[in-house]
Amino acid sequence: MMTGAFSQVKGIGYISLPERLAAWLLGFLWILPLLFAFWAAFHPSEYTTHFDLFAPLTLEHFVSAWDQAPFARYMLNTIVITTLILVCQLVLCTLAGFALARMSFKGKGLVMALVMMQLMVMPEVLIVENYKTLANLELIDSWLGVGLPYMASAFGIFLLRQTFATVPQALDDAARIEGCSLLQVLWKVYVPQARSVYLAYALVSISYHWNNFLWPLVVTNTEASRPLTVGMAIFGAPESGVDWPIICAGTLIAVSPLLAAFLIFQKQFVQSFMKAGIK
Amino acid sequence: MNRTRQLHAWLLLLPALAMLAAFTHIPVISTLFNSFYESPIAGKPGQFIGADNFRFVLDDDIFWKVLWNNFWYALITVPASIALSLIMAIWVNSRLSGRAIIRLAYFTPTVLPMIAVANIWLFFYTPEIGLINNLLEALGFEGQNWLGDPDLALPSLMVMTIWKEAGFFMIFYLAALQSMDTSLYEAAAIENAGRWQTFKRITWPLLMPTTLFILINALINAFKLVDHLFILTKGGPNNASNLLLYYIYENAFSFFDTAYAATLTSILLFILALLAWFQFGFLDKKVHYR
Structure with a gap:
């Protein structure tokens, strides 16, 4: 009772009218x-x-915006690229995160340092060299080209490593005694334990790559692979002479899927970002 | 047995390490390497020219302007968005009516693509028909050419950056606030400590690890996030709002001087390395809360 009364006055929950x-x-x-x-x-x-x-x-502005730019194609490109990146990230980060969490091998510290380096030097910084690599692979202007530099994610590896490290060793041992192979142990014991972390990571990754701009701008040339963000930049450029209301309509078309998902899964989104932040 | 374990570990790591090597480690090395060569001309590889590229950089007035801009950009946007995000988190964590809606409002810029919202901000800033000037003129002030005036272009970008970042950082503070031990606050209430005192003595020190985590991320972002430049100013007028990564992009993909772009990237890598040193060598030793 006492503490309740106190916190009413000046505790954590208190907020004055001007602040409100x-x-x-x-x-x-x-x-x-x-x-x-x-x-x-x-x-x-x-x-x-x-x-x-x-x-x-x-609704006339939406009709004009839809007619003036291939939004359907852009949207398809964005969805394919985002999905491609996410699926590859989940596989690669799960394997690497597991090895770093539960296996001992020589040079682990060095591997960890090499992985963490990507947190500082993200692919955006290396657009010049990565463009050359992609050109050599003849992957310019393709979905795969947009996705490749992001498929190994230091953030994902680190997040899953931290999560896998908290899985009780007894569960691991039990599965092994039952004759599970290494990958079966990973799949049957570790992955289910990390379900909420996977959801958190997926939401963070999707919103990052749905909104990513600089690298896709560099590596795409035509509407065959251009995602929504790059399409929006061209659509909204003053040179293309489009009216404000039409730009606003186009912007809403571009952000609507993510915005709708955000509004529906608001709680999960916020909690996912929180979870990803705490590690 | 141990050898097969080791082999398995490396096999599990192989796909991720190969991708990291191909798109992070090798590019870093070749960036440094290429900054000592000329740009290739007509498909022929350029000549080794020693530190000439770096000399060009040091003599390049635009480079210094861009670096200076980036320095100011970080110095203003990072503390401002951190302070604002902390205030937001404290408000949203308090007994505020309609806090779910307010939290949603604060966080929304985070899920919207920078490039799309920059289009809307462009309309706010536009002279004559722009929203901000309309508002100013209605209040009897003179409108400004926000993005066309060399003195106002960078600050205008900063405002948009703070708007975009604050809600994102708020989430980390909110997570930290919600996982805090309430008994300390109850003790403070019994001691009759004021709100500011409670904040200064309890909340702020306990939030220190979060603040440092956000600080590093914000600093990296200050050098990494240039999407809005493409829409709002293109670095102009006369490079007044140009930032380092945008200048790298211009050199590589507008002026096709890849060697110069590599040299500038090397400098950006050096800045990021300083940040890494600052984080791992300095901050991590100072903070013992975790």
Whole structure:
């Protein structure tokens, strides 16, 4: 009772009225660009900067945006690239994370250091050399080309290593006594124990690669492999002379799948980012 | 038996290590290597020219401008977004009505692609019809050419960066706050400690590892995140808002001077190595909370 009363007054949960207002105002400012995009996209052009609660609604900007850029193709490219990267990351990081968590071998410290190096030197920094590599492999302007540099993820390896290291050794031993091979132990004991970490990692990876821009810009040339972000940059460029409301409509088309997923799985998203952050 | 165990370990590591070698380790080495050569001309490999590329860099006024810009960009956006994210986390963690909605609002910029939201921000900043100038003029102030004025272009980019990053960092603080031991706070309440005192003596020290984790990530991002430049300013006017990675991109893919781009990348790698040293050699020894 006492502590409850105290924390009511000045404990963790306390927040004063001016602060409440500030929190709300900041929230409003933070969501404002998105609100504005919705406003501009759903109202006729003359209302873009003229706010009127009773302005008529329209879908014409979405129709024009859809006609002016191959959004369906961009979306397909983004989905394929994101999925490709995620699947490969999950496989590679699981194998490597397991070896680093539960096996002893010479040079483990060095391997760990080499892996962790990618946390600092991410593929974005090495666009010049990676472009040359991809050109040598003749993978420029392909889905695989966009995905390759990201398939081994230091972050994923580290995250799974930390998780696998907490799996009770007794479970591992029991599976071995029953005659499971190394990969069977990994698949039947370790992977199920890390289910929530896999979900967390997947959400972080998807939102990263759905939004990634610089490397896809460098490595794609045509709409055959261009993801939504690169398509948006071309679509929104002043040279292409597209109207604001149409750009806003296009932007909403581009972000809608991820935004919808985010709104539906809000809790999982936030918790995933938290989990990934704590390690 | 032990040998097969070792072999298995290496086999498990092989795919990931091969990919890391191909797209991280070997490129790092060849970047350093190429910065001592000329750019290849018409398919012929360039000549070894020693440290000439680095001399060019040191004489390149644009390079210094870009580095200076990047320095300011990091110096302003990193502390500002960290401070803001901490305030956000504390608010969202308190007994605030509608906090789920507010948390959602704070976090939304994180899930939106930088490139798409930059299009919306471009409209905010545009002179004449832009939203910010409309608002200023309605209040009786003079509108500014936010992205066209050399003095305002970089600060305008900074504002957008802070908006994009703060909600992301908030999540890490929120995670840390929620896993904190409440008994310390109860003790503070019994001692009648004020809110600021409680924050200074309990919350801030306990959050130190989180702050350092965010700090490193924010610093890396300050050198890595240039997507919005492509939409908002393209580094202009006259390189007033250019940043190092964007300048590397320009040299490699607009001016086709790959050797110069490699030299600039070497410098960026050096900066990142300094950050790594700062993190592992310095910070990790100072923080004992974990």
